[in-house]
Amino acid sequence: MTTTNPSLTKKELLLVIIASTLILAWTSIPNWVGYNVQNDQLAFRGTFFDPTDYSVHIAMIQAGMQGEWAYTFRFTTEPQQAAYIRMFYIVLGEINRLFRANPELVFQVARWLWGYAALVSIFALTRRIFESRRGQWLAFFLIVFGTGLGWLQVILNASTTPTDFWLIDAYVLFSLAMFPHFAFTLALMCVALIAYFDYLRSARWEKIVVVIISAILVQFVNPIAFILVDITITAAAFLNWIQKSKINRAEFVSLAVIATAQVPLFLYNFILLSRDPIWSQFTAQNTTPSPPFIDYLWGFGLLWILAIIGAVRAFRKKSSLLLSFAIWIILAFILAYMPFAIQRRFLLGITIPFGVLSTYGLLEFFESLSTKSFWRPSRIAVAMTFVIIALSMTSIFQVPAFSFYLMSRPEKYFYPRTLNAAFEWIDTHTAPNDFILSDDQTGQLVAQKTGRRVYLGHLMETINYTAKVTEVKSYYQDELPTNWVSQYPISWVIYGPYEKQIAPDFQPNPDLELVYQSDDVQIYKVK
DSSP, X not given: OOOSOOSOOHHHHHHHHHHHXXXXXXXXXXXXXXXXXXXXXXXXXXXSSOHHHHHHHHHHHHHHHTTOOSBOOXXXXXXXXXXXXXXXXXXXXXXXXXXXXXXXXXXXXHHHXXXXXXXXXXXXXXXXXXXXXHHHHHHXXXXXXXXXXXXXXXXXXXXXXXXXXXXXXXXXHHHHHHOHHHHHHHHHHHXXXXXXXXXXXXXXXXXXXXXXXXXXXXXXXXXXXXXXXXXXXXXXXXXXXXXXXXXXXXXXXXXXXXXXXXXXXXXXXXXXXXXXXXXXXXXXXXXOOOOOHHHHHHHHHHHHHHHHHHHHHHHHHTOHHHHHHHHHHHHHHHHTTSSOTTGGGGGXXXXXXXXXXXXXXXXXXXXXHTTSTTOOHHHHHHHHHHHHHHTOHHHHHHHHHHHHHHTTOOTTTEEETHHHHHHHHHHHHSOTTOEEEOOHHHHHHHHHHHOOEESSOOTTTSTTHHHHHHHHHHHHTTOSOTTGGGGTTEEEEEEOHHHHHHOTTOOOOTTEEEEEEOSSOEEEEEO
């Protein structure tokens, strides 16, 4: 099943780059629409989905630009231990100290560059698995565009939002459209799989080094993402031994070396996230539970059927490599319902095994068509295109749907432009580690636009978020003691459009000194 000449030719690489450019341009359309429909009153927040996490990532680029090399929460005032975890955006910011470019531009450049890396790596993986060009490209497009039947749920007026409309991690195109650290992780996951499959064929130990480097880099960005790669390569080796009725000692040692290399960072992350007083509270708030399984059935739709057909065919053909992808799917969904707070995070890149197995299930059908005189190669290509479209309907309609939605300038994705002058003042007149008090929506924007720290701003990165939402509301409504703000390391208080929604008649306490005023925004210094 694996090709004997796995290296990409120049022609193939050019085609993949062209296809990748079109894919990344497609994913960028909603953001382009958002920036183009800005007006004198409203400014675009910079993303068409999940603006709160977008604010976190841009804030961490800002932190890197300020010289930080370790992660500290920008959305909470509690003293905390800086940690070497989730390093992707910190490193981007450190690199940007050389260029001093706009952090949001850096984010988009990284999304494109790592998007190219991810897409080329995905095609290189399909090149390792399938000999025929037809199989390689079919698998590539199913991995990238494959989704479920969310579009049908919308037509049927489903009571819940379809999974493939919101679960960024699970769908490659959605991941590439949103966050560059997802593209980074997907690229290295594919590189590691390629390297280990090459090792099984060639027994060259430098391939194991590639797997180890990939694993460590992924752990610095996403501590759990590589678990599914570990499962897949272990399954491929074990199934190979079962098929041969013999354990290959060198392959066993290679797995042990890969696992051992990951232990130090695993222990570091585990101790940090479970024992550290602040990071453990973040862990408790960082809940991403799985929806009912019926939602996943809809969310991957026809891919389930085709993947099962592919797995059955792989079992009959005794293909240990392809069966390892079936085990990836099975264990990923088992982990997605284990008693962990981050259940659905285990589905990152799950369309990779779905796409591979679905392609294997379809190839026999297309090969049977090629023996019939009616089915010339051009007609088979049309049929393959139809299959890809049928399995990618949500991906196809998601981009125009988000684009049309942004044209209405929804409040979630746009903010009052009057805040920009206030952000410029903050950037000029405050210190990088100053804390600012505001409503949580303002807090997100302050961290994003200025890199300053805030008292409140993110559901997971603001420790005791729910209590602080109540406190902030009570503060602006003058329901707290006058010295409440002095209990925290807060240097500045903002009263702007979002704060006026919770307290139209805010009266500053005597411990506040007005230092900035515009028609819509006041900034006070805490005396």
